Amino acid sequence: MLRLVARLLIFVLLTLVTQIGGLAYLVALGLARLLRVRHEALRLGLFLLCYGAASIIAMLVAPSFGRVPLPCLAGNGETLAAQSPLYCVLNRNYVAPELREVALALAEHVDAEFPGTTTLVVDGSFPFLDGFPLLPHLSHGNGRALDVAYYYEDAEGRFRNGVTRSPIGYFAFEQPATGDVLPCPAQQDGLSLRWDLDALQPLFPNYRLEPQRTGAALRWLATAGVTRFGVRSVFIEPHLKQALGVNSSHIRFQGCRAARHDDHLHIQLGRSGGV
Ligand SMILES: [Zn+2]
Structure with a gap:
């Protein structure tokens, strides 16, 4: 038994x-x-x-069944790769073909502006079944959502290609500065996925978000991403949107129930056949 x-x-x-x-x-x-x-x-x-x-x-x-895998490794001058091969081993690197086009074009754009840049992706979806949850995400059940890692620089301001602050690409949060917009109350109820994970934060290296590449990626997503590739929205924390100076209604806050988005970006595609 x-x-x-x-x-x-x-x-x-x-x-x-x-x-x-x-x-x-x-x-x-x-x-x-x-x-x-x-x-x-x-x-x-x-x-x-x-x-x-x-x-x-x-x-x-x-x-x-309408899902394709994203590249796993950043060999041979690939501009797009999984943040860790683990995402491929766990079959979490699948997206709708249109979303793969977005990710490839985004990576190409950032690499064209800043040669030698690899764009790293984290969770996409599983290979099969619309609506199958990809925990702990609220979305990511239909191949039309993809998380992208931020670009980082070290404490001396040198860009670190292919490197993230967190070893898994999640949970190393960029903390808002004093006076920044704080969208949610400090105390959340138990239903929120907005974890702060304070105990983990000192364990991550002293890297900062690299503003040039991150800004370029957001601007591309808000323009060509929306008009040519059907991106509906990109989730980011308000304090980062403000700091990076990106003004677009498509780049927005995800709400207080969902996870924080100052450790990664979330790209959401419109419904199939529409934007
Ligand atoms: Zn996401």
Whole structure:
């Protein structure tokens, strides 16, 4: 009984974190039984094999279901890459084809303005099923939302290409300065995803947001991104919008219930077929 509960938990956890991992786990369990594999290390190997195979199949099949993978590694002069290969390993790098076009064109634009710049993406969506939640996000369920990492410079003001303050691209918040616009009350109720994670903040390196590239990316998203590529909105904290001097109604605050957006940008595409 206890073993069944443990397996169920593993299945749910793998499904929530990777979507196809739960299914790969069930297949691995079935194969282990069929082949009478009892050794734990061999069972783990079998699961990893099934998970790898499922990930390759997802990559080949997802385009038929309207999702395409974003590039994982920044080799060969790629201007767009996942912030960490982990996002690809977990199958969280899928988006609608139109959104991949946005991301590629954005990265190309920033690289054209500032040669040698790699734009890093974090969570997109899972490969299958509209409406399947990508936790802990409120959106990202339909391939039309993508998180992009900010560009950073070190304490001496040198741009750090391909590097973020946080090792996973999330949760290293740019704190508002005294006198900045504060959109939400200091005390949030338990329903908010607006975590401050104060205890984590001192652990991150002393990098700052690189204003030239970040500003160029936002301006491109608010102009060509909107008119040519169907970007509906970009979420950012008001204090960063103000500091970067970007004035567009498409660059906006996400509301106090959603996560903070001074550690990453959120790009939202309009509905399919419209802007
Ligand atoms: Zn997002």
